[in-house]
Amino acid sequence: MLGRSFNRNLNRTWGFIEERAGIPKWELRPQPEFTFKPSYWTGAFVVNAFLYQVVSGLLLLLYYQPSTNPTFTACGQAVGQISAAPAAWCSTYYIINSVPMGSLLLSSHLYGAYAMIFLLLVHFYRGYYLGVYKKPREFSWMVGSLLLLMTLGMGFTGYLLPYTQLSYNATQVGIVLALRLPTVGPLTGPFILADGTGQELLSRMFAAHVLLIPLALGALLYAHIALFESHGIAPPATSDPRQRRTYTAKDDEKHVPFWPHIFFYMTKWALLYIGLLFGIAALWPWQLSTYVGNLTAAQQVTEPDWYFLWEFKLVDFAGVTPVIAIGASTAILLFILFLPFLDRSPRTHPRDRPFFVFVGNSLMGFFLIMTVWGGLTPGVQIPASQVALRLVPIFLVNAVVVAAFYVRYQRSYRARLRARERALRLPGIYSPAAPLPPAAPAIAARPPGGGPPEATP
Numbered sequence: 001m002l003g004r005s006f007n008r009n010l011n012r013t014w015g016f017i018e019e020r021a022g023i024p025k026w027e028l029r030p031q032p033e034f035t036f037k038p039s040y041w042t043g044a045f046v047v048n049a050f051l052y053q054v055v056s057g058l059l060l061l062l063y064y065q066p067s068t069n070p071t072f073t074a075c076g077q078a079v080g081q082i083s084a085a086p087a088a089w090c091s092t093y094y095i096i097n098s099v100p101m102g103s104l105l106l107s108s109h110l111y112g113a114y115a116m117i118f119l120l121l122v123h124f125y126r127g128y129y130l131g132v133y134k135k136p137r138e139f140s141w142m143v144g145s146l147l148l149l150m151t152l153g154m155g156f157t158g159y160l161l162p163y164t165q166l167s168y169n170a171t172q173v174g175i176v177l178a179l180r181l182p183t184v185g186p187l188t189g190p191f192i193l194a195d196g197t198g199q200e201l202l203s204r205m206f207a208a209h210v211l212l213i214p215l216a217l218g219a220l221l222y223a224h225i226a227l228f229e230s231h232g233i234a235p236p237a238t239s240d241p242r243q244r245r246t247y248t249a250k251d252d253e254k255h256v257p258f259w260p261h262i263f264f265y266m267t268k269w270a271l272l273y274i275g276l277l278f279g280i281a282a283l284w285p286w287q288l289s290t291y292v293g294n295l296t297a298a299q300q301v302t303e304p305d306w307y308f309l310w311e312f313k314l315v316d317f318a319g320v321t322p323v324i325a326i327g328a329s330t331a332i333l334l335f336i337l338f339l340p341f342l343d344r345s346p347r348t349h350p351r352d353r354p355f356f357v358f359v360g361n362s363l364m365g366f367f368l369i370m371t372v373w374g375g376l377t378p379g380v381q382i383p384a385s386q387v388a389l390r391l392v393p394i395f396l397v398n399a400v401v402v403a404a405f406y407v408r409y410q411r412s413y414r415a416r417l418r419a420r421e422r423a424l425r426l427p428g429i430y431s432p433a434a435p436l437p438p439a440a441p442a443i444a445a446r447p448p449g450g451g452p453p454e455a456t457p
Protein backbone atom coordinates (compact mmCIF):
# COMPACT_ATOMS: atom_id res chain seq x y z
CA MET A 1 0.00 0.00 0.00
CA LEU A 2 2.73 2.38 1.14
CA GLY A 3 4.92 1.20 -1.75
CA ARG A 4 2.17 1.97 -4.28
CA SER A 5 1.57 5.54 -3.06
CA PHE A 6 5.37 6.05 -2.91
CA ASN A 7 5.61 4.92 -6.54
CA ARG A 8 2.75 7.22 -7.56
CA ASN A 9 4.42 10.22 -5.90
CA LEU A 10 7.74 9.31 -7.43
CA ASN A 11 6.13 9.15 -10.89
CA ARG A 12 4.52 12.54 -10.38
CA THR A 13 7.70 14.19 -9.08
CA TRP A 14 9.86 12.71 -11.80
CA GLY A 15 7.33 13.64 -14.48
CA PHE A 16 7.44 17.24 -13.20
CA ILE A 17 11.26 17.32 -13.27
CA GLU A 18 11.41 15.81 -16.77
CA GLU A 19 8.88 18.24 -18.13
CA ARG A 20 10.33 21.40 -16.58
CA ALA A 21 13.96 20.51 -17.23
CA GLY A 22 13.24 19.22 -20.75
CA ILE A 23 15.18 16.03 -20.01
CA PRO A 24 14.75 13.46 -22.79
CA LYS A 25 13.22 10.12 -21.77
CA TRP A 26 15.78 7.74 -20.28
CA GLU A 27 16.48 4.99 -22.75
CA LEU A 28 16.83 1.89 -20.54
CA ARG A 29 13.91 -0.50 -20.95
CA PRO A 30 11.20 -0.94 -18.33
CA GLN A 31 11.19 -4.23 -16.44
CA PRO A 32 8.34 -6.54 -15.38
CA GLU A 33 7.26 -6.21 -11.77
CA PHE A 34 8.23 -9.79 -10.93
CA THR A 35 11.91 -8.82 -11.28
CA PHE A 36 11.91 -6.65 -8.14
CA LYS A 37 13.89 -9.21 -6.18
CA PRO A 38 17.64 -9.03 -5.60
CA SER A 39 18.15 -12.38 -7.37
CA TYR A 40 17.19 -10.75 -10.70
CA TRP A 41 19.72 -7.95 -10.26
CA THR A 42 22.92 -9.75 -9.38
CA GLY A 43 24.62 -8.16 -12.40
CA ALA A 44 23.57 -4.67 -11.35
CA PHE A 45 25.20 -5.31 -7.96
CA VAL A 46 28.41 -6.04 -9.83
CA VAL A 47 27.98 -2.72 -11.69
CA ASN A 48 27.61 -0.94 -8.31
CA ALA A 49 30.76 -2.58 -7.05
CA PHE A 50 32.62 -1.66 -10.25
CA LEU A 51 31.53 2.00 -10.00
CA TYR A 52 32.78 2.17 -6.41
CA GLN A 53 36.14 0.75 -7.55
CA VAL A 54 36.39 3.42 -10.26
CA VAL A 55 35.63 6.30 -7.87
CA SER A 56 37.85 5.08 -5.02
CA GLY A 57 40.61 4.18 -7.50
CA LEU A 58 40.59 7.69 -8.99
CA LEU A 59 40.93 9.17 -5.49
CA LEU A 60 43.85 6.85 -4.72
CA LEU A 61 45.51 7.99 -7.97
CA LEU A 62 45.86 11.47 -6.46
CA TYR A 63 48.48 10.13 -4.04
CA TYR A 64 49.89 6.93 -5.46
CA GLN A 65 53.28 6.95 -7.26
CA PRO A 66 53.98 4.01 -9.61
CA SER A 67 57.74 4.14 -9.10
CA THR A 68 60.34 1.83 -7.55
CA ASN A 69 62.74 4.73 -6.78
CA PRO A 70 63.17 5.59 -3.09
CA THR A 71 62.58 9.27 -3.80
CA PHE A 72 59.16 9.96 -2.35
CA THR A 73 59.90 12.72 0.16
CA ALA A 74 56.65 12.40 2.07
CA CYS A 75 57.68 8.82 2.81
CA GLY A 76 60.86 9.98 4.55
CA GLN A 77 58.83 12.27 6.79
CA ALA A 78 56.21 9.68 7.50
CA VAL A 79 58.31 6.54 7.81
CA GLY A 80 61.60 7.99 9.05
CA GLN A 81 64.09 5.17 9.28
CA ILE A 82 62.80 3.20 6.25
CA SER A 83 62.82 6.07 3.80
CA ALA A 84 64.84 3.87 1.41
CA ALA A 85 61.64 2.01 0.52
CA PRO A 86 60.34 2.25 -3.10
CA ALA A 87 58.00 5.17 -3.83
CA ALA A 88 55.11 2.85 -4.76
CA TRP A 89 55.21 1.29 -1.29
CA CYS A 90 55.94 4.62 0.42
CA SER A 91 53.06 6.42 -1.23
CA THR A 92 50.77 3.57 -0.13
CA TYR A 93 52.13 3.91 3.40
CA TYR A 94 51.54 7.65 3.16
CA ILE A 95 47.91 7.15 2.02
CA ILE A 96 47.23 4.87 5.00
CA ASN A 97 48.95 6.96 7.66
CA SER A 98 48.89 10.60 6.57
CA VAL A 99 46.04 11.20 4.09
CA PRO A 100 42.78 12.07 5.90
CA MET A 101 40.51 8.99 5.69
CA GLY A 102 43.25 7.41 3.54
CA SER A 103 43.14 4.09 5.36
CA LEU A 104 39.37 3.88 4.85
CA LEU A 105 39.78 4.74 1.17
CA LEU A 106 42.50 2.17 0.50
CA SER A 107 40.92 -0.60 2.60
CA SER A 108 37.50 -0.08 1.01
CA HIS A 109 39.09 -0.18 -2.47
CA LEU A 110 40.75 -3.48 -1.62
CA TYR A 111 37.72 -5.06 0.04
CA GLY A 112 35.59 -3.61 -2.75
CA ALA A 113 37.65 -5.67 -5.20
CA TYR A 114 36.97 -8.80 -3.14
CA ALA A 115 33.28 -7.94 -3.01
CA MET A 116 33.13 -7.33 -6.76
CA ILE A 117 34.70 -10.71 -7.48
CA PHE A 118 32.41 -12.42 -4.98
CA LEU A 119 29.28 -10.75 -6.45
CA LEU A 120 30.49 -11.63 -9.92
CA LEU A 121 30.73 -15.29 -8.92
CA VAL A 122 27.16 -15.11 -7.55
CA HIS A 123 26.00 -13.53 -10.84
CA PHE A 124 27.83 -16.19 -12.83
CA TYR A 125 26.52 -19.15 -10.83
CA ARG A 126 22.97 -17.85 -10.83
CA GLY A 127 23.09 -17.62 -14.62
CA TYR A 128 24.71 -21.04 -14.84
CA TYR A 129 22.15 -22.91 -12.73
CA LEU A 130 19.12 -21.12 -14.19
CA GLY A 131 20.34 -21.57 -17.75
CA VAL A 132 20.07 -17.86 -18.62
CA TYR A 133 22.73 -18.41 -21.30
CA LYS A 134 20.25 -20.25 -23.52
CA LYS A 135 18.65 -18.85 -26.65
CA PRO A 136 18.56 -15.86 -27.21
CA ARG A 137 21.16 -14.85 -24.56
CA GLU A 138 24.23 -16.71 -25.86
CA PHE A 139 26.18 -13.52 -26.65
CA SER A 140 25.29 -11.97 -23.28
CA TRP A 141 26.91 -14.99 -21.65
CA MET A 142 30.01 -14.89 -23.84
CA VAL A 143 30.58 -11.18 -23.25
CA GLY A 144 30.01 -11.86 -19.54
CA SER A 145 32.75 -14.53 -19.60
CA LEU A 146 35.16 -11.96 -20.99
CA LEU A 147 34.09 -9.57 -18.21
CA LEU A 148 34.97 -12.27 -15.69
CA LEU A 149 38.43 -12.55 -17.24
CA MET A 150 38.91 -8.76 -17.21
CA THR A 151 37.81 -8.52 -13.57
CA LEU A 152 40.35 -11.17 -12.56
CA GLY A 153 42.90 -9.20 -14.60
CA MET A 154 42.09 -6.10 -12.55
CA GLY A 155 42.74 -8.09 -9.38
CA PHE A 156 46.00 -9.49 -10.68
CA THR A 157 47.44 -6.18 -11.86
CA GLY A 158 46.27 -4.27 -8.78
CA TYR A 159 47.94 -6.72 -6.40
CA LEU A 160 51.46 -5.55 -7.35
CA LEU A 161 50.79 -1.83 -6.97
CA PRO A 162 51.57 -1.45 -3.20
CA TYR A 163 54.89 -3.08 -4.15
CA THR A 164 55.18 -5.29 -1.09
CA GLN A 165 57.51 -8.27 -1.14
CA LEU A 166 54.47 -10.52 -0.85
CA SER A 167 52.70 -9.02 -3.85
CA TYR A 168 55.91 -8.91 -5.90
CA ASN A 169 56.64 -12.63 -5.34
CA ALA A 170 53.05 -13.66 -6.12
CA THR A 171 53.00 -11.53 -9.30
CA GLN A 172 56.23 -13.19 -10.46
CA VAL A 173 54.64 -16.65 -10.02
CA GLY A 174 51.51 -15.49 -11.88
CA ILE A 175 53.58 -14.12 -14.74
CA VAL A 176 55.63 -17.31 -15.03
CA LEU A 177 52.33 -19.20 -15.30
CA ALA A 178 50.84 -16.75 -17.82
CA LEU A 179 53.97 -16.93 -20.01
CA ARG A 180 53.39 -20.69 -20.37
CA LEU A 181 50.16 -20.09 -22.25
CA PRO A 182 50.63 -21.50 -25.76
CA THR A 183 51.18 -18.77 -28.38
CA VAL A 184 49.74 -15.99 -26.17
CA GLY A 185 52.53 -16.38 -23.57
CA PRO A 186 55.55 -15.93 -25.86
CA LEU A 187 53.76 -13.14 -27.76
CA THR A 188 52.82 -11.05 -24.74
CA GLY A 189 55.88 -11.85 -22.58
CA PRO A 190 58.14 -9.08 -23.93
CA PHE A 191 55.34 -6.52 -23.53
CA ILE A 192 54.73 -7.45 -19.90
CA LEU A 193 58.30 -7.88 -18.75
CA ALA A 194 60.03 -5.27 -20.98
CA ASP A 195 63.67 -5.06 -19.75
CA GLY A 196 62.95 -7.34 -16.78
CA THR A 197 63.41 -4.72 -14.05
CA GLY A 198 60.90 -4.19 -11.24
CA GLN A 199 60.18 -0.68 -12.54
CA GLU A 200 59.20 -1.93 -16.00
CA LEU A 201 56.90 -4.56 -14.51
CA LEU A 202 55.32 -2.05 -12.13
CA SER A 203 54.77 0.49 -14.94
CA ARG A 204 53.01 -2.09 -17.09
CA MET A 205 50.86 -3.43 -14.27
CA PHE A 206 49.94 0.15 -13.37
CA ALA A 207 49.00 1.06 -16.96
CA ALA A 208 46.95 -2.13 -17.28
CA HIS A 209 45.22 -1.57 -13.95
CA VAL A 210 44.25 2.07 -14.32
CA LEU A 211 43.75 2.38 -18.08
CA LEU A 212 43.86 -0.62 -20.40
CA ILE A 213 41.73 -3.15 -18.50
CA PRO A 214 39.19 -0.55 -17.25
CA LEU A 215 38.72 0.62 -20.86
CA ALA A 216 38.20 -2.95 -22.07
CA LEU A 217 35.93 -3.65 -19.11
CA GLY A 218 33.90 -0.50 -19.80
CA ALA A 219 33.49 -1.39 -23.49
CA LEU A 220 32.48 -4.99 -22.70
CA LEU A 221 30.08 -3.79 -20.02
CA TYR A 222 28.47 -1.46 -22.54
CA ALA A 223 27.98 -4.41 -24.92
CA HIS A 224 26.72 -6.60 -22.06
CA ILE A 225 24.09 -4.08 -21.02
CA ALA A 226 23.12 -3.32 -24.63
CA LEU A 227 22.46 -7.05 -25.15
CA PHE A 228 20.48 -7.16 -21.93
CA GLU A 229 18.43 -4.21 -23.17
CA SER A 230 17.57 -5.93 -26.40
CA HIS A 231 16.60 -9.31 -24.85
CA GLY A 232 15.12 -8.08 -21.59
CA ILE A 233 15.60 -9.85 -18.28
CA ALA A 234 15.37 -13.64 -18.38
CA PRO A 235 12.03 -14.95 -17.05
CA PRO A 236 12.11 -17.66 -14.35
CA ALA A 237 13.59 -21.05 -15.25
CA THR A 238 11.09 -23.54 -16.61
CA SER A 239 10.78 -27.22 -17.55
CA ASP A 240 8.53 -26.31 -20.45
CA PRO A 241 10.58 -26.49 -23.66
CA ARG A 242 7.94 -24.47 -25.49
CA GLN A 243 8.51 -21.46 -23.33
CA ARG A 244 11.63 -19.94 -24.77
CA ARG A 245 13.07 -17.35 -22.47
CA THR A 246 11.26 -14.32 -23.87
CA TYR A 247 8.54 -12.32 -22.21
CA THR A 248 5.03 -13.61 -22.30
CA ALA A 249 2.39 -11.00 -23.03
CA LYS A 250 1.04 -11.52 -19.49
CA ASP A 251 4.40 -10.75 -17.85
CA ASP A 252 4.79 -7.64 -19.91
CA GLU A 253 1.44 -6.19 -18.95
CA LYS A 254 2.90 -5.13 -15.62
CA HIS A 255 6.18 -3.38 -16.07
CA VAL A 256 7.96 -0.59 -14.26
CA PRO A 257 9.96 2.22 -15.91
CA PHE A 258 13.70 2.45 -15.35
CA TRP A 259 13.54 6.11 -14.32
CA PRO A 260 13.09 6.64 -11.48
CA HIS A 261 11.84 3.30 -10.08
CA ILE A 262 14.52 0.80 -11.04
CA PHE A 263 17.16 3.48 -10.57
CA PHE A 264 16.05 4.15 -6.98
CA TYR A 265 15.69 0.44 -6.30
CA MET A 266 19.34 -0.02 -7.28
CA THR A 267 20.44 3.13 -5.43
CA LYS A 268 19.04 1.63 -2.24
CA TRP A 269 21.20 -1.47 -2.68
CA ALA A 270 24.21 0.63 -3.69
CA LEU A 271 23.99 2.69 -0.49
CA LEU A 272 23.70 -0.46 1.59
CA TYR A 273 26.75 -1.87 -0.21
CA ILE A 274 28.87 1.24 0.42
CA GLY A 275 27.76 1.36 4.08
CA LEU A 276 28.77 -2.26 4.60
CA LEU A 277 32.08 -1.76 2.80
CA PHE A 278 32.95 1.29 4.93
CA GLY A 279 31.94 -0.53 8.10
CA ILE A 280 34.19 -3.49 7.34
CA ALA A 281 37.05 -1.25 6.18
CA ALA A 282 36.81 0.86 9.35
CA LEU A 283 36.67 -2.16 11.67
CA TRP A 284 39.38 -4.20 9.96
CA PRO A 285 41.68 -1.79 8.09
CA TRP A 286 44.06 -3.41 5.63
CA GLN A 287 47.63 -3.89 6.88
CA LEU A 288 50.49 -3.04 4.53
CA SER A 289 53.19 -5.73 4.65
CA THR A 290 56.86 -4.91 4.10
CA TYR A 291 58.33 -3.50 0.87
CA VAL A 292 60.23 -5.13 -1.98
CA GLY A 293 63.94 -5.37 -1.17
CA ASN A 294 63.56 -5.40 2.60
CA LEU A 295 65.93 -8.14 3.73
CA THR A 296 63.75 -9.13 6.67
CA ALA A 297 61.11 -10.18 4.12
CA ALA A 298 63.38 -12.76 2.49
CA GLN A 299 61.64 -15.68 4.24
CA GLN A 300 58.13 -14.50 3.43
CA VAL A 301 55.67 -17.05 1.98
CA THR A 302 54.51 -16.31 -1.57
CA GLU A 303 50.73 -16.05 -1.58
CA PRO A 304 48.25 -14.41 -3.97
CA ASP A 305 44.86 -12.93 -3.07
CA TRP A 306 42.14 -15.50 -2.23
CA TYR A 307 40.68 -15.67 -5.76
CA PHE A 308 43.95 -17.03 -7.20
CA LEU A 309 44.81 -19.38 -4.32
CA TRP A 310 43.28 -22.35 -6.17
CA GLU A 311 45.62 -21.85 -9.11
CA PHE A 312 48.67 -21.58 -6.84
CA LYS A 313 47.67 -24.77 -5.04
CA LEU A 314 47.31 -26.57 -8.35
CA VAL A 315 50.99 -25.95 -9.08
CA ASP A 316 51.87 -27.52 -5.69
CA PHE A 317 50.42 -30.88 -6.77
CA ALA A 318 52.97 -33.58 -7.58
CA GLY A 319 53.34 -33.91 -11.34
CA VAL A 320 51.44 -30.68 -12.16
CA THR A 321 53.79 -28.46 -14.16
CA PRO A 322 52.96 -24.78 -14.89
CA VAL A 323 51.98 -25.85 -18.42
CA ILE A 324 49.44 -28.36 -17.08
CA ALA A 325 48.08 -25.83 -14.55
CA ILE A 326 47.63 -23.10 -17.12
CA GLY A 327 46.24 -25.65 -19.63
CA ALA A 328 43.59 -26.77 -17.09
CA SER A 329 42.60 -23.16 -16.33
CA THR A 330 42.32 -22.38 -20.05
CA ALA A 331 40.10 -25.44 -20.52
CA ILE A 332 37.78 -24.26 -17.70
CA LEU A 333 37.64 -20.80 -19.25
CA LEU A 334 36.82 -22.18 -22.71
CA PHE A 335 34.11 -24.38 -21.19
CA ILE A 336 32.52 -21.28 -19.59
CA LEU A 337 32.85 -19.21 -22.76
CA PHE A 338 31.25 -21.80 -25.06
CA LEU A 339 28.75 -23.18 -22.56
CA PRO A 340 25.71 -21.86 -24.52
CA PHE A 341 26.78 -24.06 -27.45
CA LEU A 342 27.51 -27.11 -25.30
CA ASP A 343 24.22 -27.20 -23.38
CA ARG A 344 21.79 -27.19 -26.30
CA SER A 345 18.60 -28.53 -24.68
CA PRO A 346 15.77 -25.95 -24.69
CA ARG A 347 14.92 -26.57 -21.00
CA THR A 348 16.25 -24.12 -18.48
CA HIS A 349 15.28 -25.58 -15.11
CA PRO A 350 18.24 -27.12 -13.21
CA ARG A 351 16.26 -30.31 -12.53
CA ASP A 352 16.19 -30.95 -16.29
CA ARG A 353 19.94 -30.51 -16.74
CA PRO A 354 21.58 -33.01 -14.37
CA PHE A 355 24.86 -33.21 -16.28
CA PHE A 356 25.49 -29.47 -16.27
CA VAL A 357 24.38 -29.19 -12.65
CA PHE A 358 26.93 -31.90 -11.85
CA VAL A 359 29.68 -30.02 -13.70
CA GLY A 360 28.75 -26.70 -11.99
CA ASN A 361 28.70 -28.27 -8.52
CA SER A 362 31.98 -30.06 -9.15
CA LEU A 363 33.67 -26.85 -10.28
CA MET A 364 32.34 -25.00 -7.24
CA GLY A 365 33.48 -27.77 -4.87
CA PHE A 366 36.87 -27.90 -6.56
CA PHE A 367 37.42 -24.13 -6.32
CA LEU A 368 36.29 -24.04 -2.68
CA ILE A 369 38.50 -26.86 -1.49
CA MET A 370 41.50 -25.64 -3.48
CA THR A 371 41.09 -22.11 -2.11
CA VAL A 372 40.94 -23.28 1.51
CA TRP A 373 43.80 -25.70 0.90
CA GLY A 374 45.89 -22.98 -0.74
CA GLY A 375 45.22 -20.62 2.17
CA LEU A 376 46.13 -23.22 4.82
CA THR A 377 49.25 -24.67 3.19
CA PRO A 378 50.63 -22.15 0.67
CA GLY A 379 53.63 -23.49 -1.23
CA VAL A 380 53.52 -26.95 0.42
CA GLN A 381 53.99 -29.79 -2.11
CA ILE A 382 51.10 -32.30 -2.18
CA PRO A 383 51.67 -35.98 -3.15
CA ALA A 384 49.32 -37.64 -5.66
CA SER A 385 47.69 -39.88 -3.01
CA GLN A 386 46.61 -36.79 -0.98
CA VAL A 387 45.23 -35.11 -4.11
CA ALA A 388 43.08 -38.14 -4.89
CA LEU A 389 41.93 -38.46 -1.27
CA ARG A 390 40.73 -34.84 -1.10
CA LEU A 391 39.36 -34.26 -4.60
CA VAL A 392 37.80 -37.54 -5.74
CA PRO A 393 35.10 -37.54 -2.98
CA ILE A 394 33.83 -34.15 -4.24
CA PHE A 395 33.04 -35.60 -7.65
CA LEU A 396 31.67 -38.89 -6.32
CA VAL A 397 29.35 -37.39 -3.68
CA ASN A 398 28.19 -34.79 -6.15
CA ALA A 399 27.43 -37.41 -8.82
CA VAL A 400 25.40 -39.49 -6.34
CA VAL A 401 23.43 -36.48 -5.01
CA VAL A 402 22.60 -35.10 -8.48
CA ALA A 403 21.62 -38.56 -9.75
CA ALA A 404 19.40 -39.16 -6.70
CA PHE A 405 17.60 -35.83 -7.21
CA TYR A 406 17.17 -36.52 -10.90
CA VAL A 407 15.65 -39.97 -10.36
CA ARG A 408 13.32 -38.61 -7.69
CA TYR A 409 12.29 -35.76 -9.98
CA GLN A 410 11.66 -38.15 -12.90
CA ARG A 411 9.23 -40.12 -10.73
CA SER A 412 7.30 -37.37 -8.97
CA TYR A 413 7.48 -34.10 -10.85
CA ARG A 414 6.98 -35.44 -14.34
CA ALA A 415 4.14 -37.68 -13.13
CA ARG A 416 2.39 -34.61 -11.70
CA LEU A 417 2.96 -32.70 -14.93
CA ARG A 418 1.44 -35.51 -16.98
CA ALA A 419 -1.58 -35.63 -14.65
CA ARG A 420 -2.06 -31.88 -15.03
CA GLU A 421 -1.73 -32.09 -18.82
CA ARG A 422 -4.37 -34.83 -18.88
CA ALA A 423 -6.69 -32.79 -16.63
CA LEU A 424 -6.32 -29.71 -18.85
CA ARG A 425 -6.48 -31.85 -22.01
CA LEU A 426 -3.14 -30.41 -23.14
CA PRO A 427 -0.92 -32.29 -25.61
CA GLY A 428 1.86 -33.72 -23.36
CA ILE A 429 5.18 -32.00 -23.05
CA TYR A 430 6.66 -35.17 -21.65
CA SER A 431 5.19 -37.61 -24.15
CA PRO A 432 7.60 -37.23 -27.08
CA ALA A 433 5.19 -38.68 -29.64
CA ALA A 434 2.63 -35.93 -29.11
CA PRO A 435 3.01 -32.94 -31.49
CA LEU A 436 3.83 -29.65 -29.80
CA PRO A 437 1.13 -26.98 -30.03
CA PRO A 438 2.20 -23.52 -31.22
CA ALA A 439 4.00 -21.56 -28.49
CA ALA A 440 2.10 -18.81 -26.67
CA PRO A 441 2.65 -15.37 -28.25
CA ALA A 442 5.82 -13.93 -26.79
CA ILE A 443 7.17 -10.42 -26.73
CA ALA A 444 10.51 -10.49 -28.51
CA ALA A 445 11.76 -6.99 -27.99
CA ARG A 446 10.37 -3.81 -26.58
CA PRO A 447 11.53 -0.62 -28.27
CA PRO A 448 13.79 1.39 -25.94
CA GLY A 449 11.85 3.90 -23.88
CA GLY A 450 8.99 1.54 -23.17
CA GLY A 451 6.81 1.77 -26.26
CA PRO A 452 4.23 -0.95 -26.94
CA PRO A 453 5.84 -4.40 -27.18
CA GLU A 454 5.94 -6.21 -30.49
CA ALA A 455 4.27 -9.60 -30.47
CA THR A 456 6.03 -12.42 -32.31
CA PRO A 457 4.32 -15.61 -33.42
Ligand code: HEM
Residues within 6 Å of the ligand: 040, 041, 042, 043, 044, 045, 046, 047, 050, 120, 123, 124, 127, 132, 133, 137, 140, 141, 142, 143, 144, 145, 146, 147, 148, 151, 221, 224, 225, 228, 232, 233, 234, 336
Ligand atom coordinates in the same frame (compact mmCIF):
# COMPACT_ATOMS: atom_id res chain seq x y z
C1 HEM B 1 32.02 -7.17 -14.55
C2 HEM B 1 31.22 -8.21 -14.67
C3 HEM B 1 29.75 -8.17 -15.00
C4 HEM B 1 28.85 -7.16 -14.90
C5 HEM B 1 29.12 -5.76 -14.37
C6 HEM B 1 27.57 -7.65 -15.35
C7 HEM B 1 26.41 -6.90 -15.38
C8 HEM B 1 25.17 -7.40 -15.76
C9 HEM B 1 23.92 -6.69 -15.66
C10 HEM B 1 23.75 -5.28 -15.10
C11 HEM B 1 22.95 -7.50 -16.14
C12 HEM B 1 21.45 -7.18 -16.18
C13 HEM B 1 20.66 -8.11 -15.23
C14 HEM B 1 21.20 -8.20 -13.87
O1 HEM B 1 21.41 -7.15 -13.22
O2 HEM B 1 21.47 -9.34 -13.41
C15 HEM B 1 23.57 -8.72 -16.57
C16 HEM B 1 22.89 -9.77 -17.15
C17 HEM B 1 23.51 -10.91 -17.61
N1 HEM B 1 24.81 -11.28 -17.39
FE1 HEM B 1 26.24 -10.16 -16.54
N2 HEM B 1 27.72 -8.96 -15.73
C18 HEM B 1 29.01 -9.32 -15.53
C19 HEM B 1 29.56 -10.56 -15.74
C20 HEM B 1 28.89 -11.65 -16.24
C21 HEM B 1 29.41 -12.99 -16.36
C22 HEM B 1 30.77 -13.42 -15.85
C23 HEM B 1 28.46 -13.73 -16.98
C24 HEM B 1 28.53 -15.18 -17.36
C25 HEM B 1 29.59 -15.77 -17.84
C26 HEM B 1 27.33 -12.88 -17.25
C27 HEM B 1 26.17 -13.27 -17.90
C28 HEM B 1 25.00 -12.52 -17.96
C29 HEM B 1 23.78 -12.93 -18.62
C30 HEM B 1 23.56 -14.23 -19.40
C31 HEM B 1 22.84 -11.92 -18.40
C32 HEM B 1 21.36 -11.90 -18.82
C33 HEM B 1 20.62 -12.44 -17.60
C34 HEM B 1 19.17 -12.07 -17.51
O3 HEM B 1 18.61 -11.61 -18.49
O4 HEM B 1 18.61 -12.28 -16.41
N3 HEM B 1 27.61 -11.62 -16.78
N4 HEM B 1 24.92 -8.65 -16.32
